[in-house]
Amino acid sequence: MPDSTPAFAPLATERFVLRPLRAEDAAELHRLVNDWEVAKTLARVPFPYPRQLADEWIASTLEQIAEGTAYHLAIAQPEAEGGAMLGCVGLTIEREERSAELGYWVARRHWGQGIAPEAAGRLARWAIANLNIDRITASALTDNARSAAVLRRIGFRDAGKGQRDFLSRGGGMPVLLFEAGRADLAPPVAPPAPAPEAALAGGKPILLVAAVGLIDPDNRVLLARRPEGKPLAGLWEFPGGKVRAGETPEVALIRELKEELGIDVTEACLAPFAFASHGYEAFHLLMPLFLCRRWQGQVTALEGQALAWVRPQRLADYAMPPADVPLVALLRDFL
Numbered sequence: 001m002p003d004s005t006p007a008f009a010p011l012a013t014e015r016f017v018l019r020p021l022r023a024e025d026a027a028e029l030h031r032l033v034n035d036w037e038v039a040k041t042l043a044r045v046p047f048p049y050p051r052q053l054a055d056e057w058i059a060s061t062l063e064q065i066a067e068g069t070a071y072h073l074a075i076a077q078p079e080a081e082g083g084a085m086l087g088c089v090g091l092t093i094e095r096e097e098r099s100a101e102l103g104y105w106v107a108r109r110h111w112g113q114g115i116a117p118e119a120a121g122r123l124a125r126w127a128i129a130n131l132n133i134d135r136i137t138a139s140a141l142t143d144n145a146r147s148a149a150v151l152r153r154i155g156f157r158d159a160g161k162g163q164r165d166f167l168s169r170g171g172g173m174p175v176l177l178f179e180a181g182r183a184d185l186a187p188p189v190a191p192p193a194p195a196p197e198a199a200l201a202g203g204k205p206i207l208l209v210a211a212v213g214l215i216d217p218d219n220r221v222l223l224a225r226r227p228e229g230k231p232l233a234g235l236w237e238f239p240g241g242k243v244r245a246g247e248t249p250e251v252a253l254i255r256e257l258k259e260e261l262g263i264d265v266t267e268a269c270l271a272p273f274a275f276a277s278h279g280y281e282a283f284h285l286l287m288p289l290f291l292c293r294r295w296q297g298q299v300t301a302l303e304g305q306a307l308a309w310v311r312p313q314r315l316a317d318y319a320m321p322p323a324d325v326p327l328v329a330l331l332r333d334f335l
């Protein structure tokens with residue numbers, strides 16, 4: 001399954017942009033990182049930092065982005081504000097483990113402005129939503145309380161202690177290990193407000209969500225990727241959404257399919273197929289799954305979500321929410 005990042009479009013944060021490094025950044029990169037206070041905190045940076053290494057490093061980061069093996073980016077001001085580089089943030093992918101390692105540094109004169117959490121938080125949330133990973137790891141020198149605080153602030157959990165080789169220190173150094181999964185990087189989920197007589201499942205409100213397996217003439221099923229910023233970001237799901245007060249599941253689905261995919265579906269074309277009943281932390285999900293083979297209009301990702309038409313036997317290659325796992329098995333057998 002491809003990652004949905006053919007060419008890397010810069011990521012905006014509240015104040016900055018995270019963009020691929022450019023050959024012309026080399027002199028500035030060298031000036032900023034060839035500073036003992038910065039270099040001593042970084043495992044892979046030698047000190048002194050040879051000027052030529054900046055050129056080589058930048059060229060290698062561009063190759064890695066093209067291959068999808070690592071995403072090392074400049075933290076820069078927006079072009080309209082001068083475009084100055086303030087530091088770097090990066091992720092190295094461990095494909096086999098479906099994880100990535102996060103690193104960052106900020107030029108000394110910009111310390112104390114909250115740049116690292118803003119940049120590292122955005123890259124981490126983008127990565128969990130757009131790359132095929134479930135986990136991000138990071139480490140900080142045991143005496144680098146500032147860096148540990150950055151990681152905790154963006155949702156990382158302490159994951160013990162370790163040892164890492166630091167080029168700048170000429171050997172192994174003790175580090176604190178951190179990690180974050182999808183739930184750690186998601187916004188806090190407010191439990192749905194229960195209707196007055198709503199059933200409570202084990203003390204949790206029941207959330208009714210209607211979903212559909214859209215099936216094309218080749219017998220492929222449409223999956224949509226949950227976007228950055230939503231709970232379960234990066235997981236693939238059946239199109240659909242919450243059933244609002246006063247709606248039937250069918251009406252909710254017809255509305256969601258119009259809003260999210262720009263297609264018109266009639267109730268007669270929605271065939272009830274199965275349902276999911278799954279306890280999430282904040283609510284219990286009850287999700288009828290319909291099947292639909294006929295609709296009007298062109299399926300279009302109107303909310304910027306990645307879409308994939310997937311053959312039944314390939315459904316297992318797509319990481320989906322835990323509630324969907326039994327549905328996928330049923331659907332595969334049915335199709």
Ligand SMILES: Nc1nc2c([nH]c(=O)n2[C@H]2C[C@H](O)[C@@H](COP(=O)(O)OP(=O)(O)OP(=O)(O)O)O2)c(=O)[nH]1
Nearest residue numbers: 209211231232237238239240241242285321323324
């Ligand atoms: N649509 C859909 N939702 C699913 C699936 N599996 C699963 O656990 N869910 C969960 C994720 C969410 O907690 C919930 C759907 O809520 P949502 O927030 O995406 O619904 P929505 O489209 O109404 O979103 P919003 O307008 O509130 O942002 O159901 C699935 O296959 N499809």
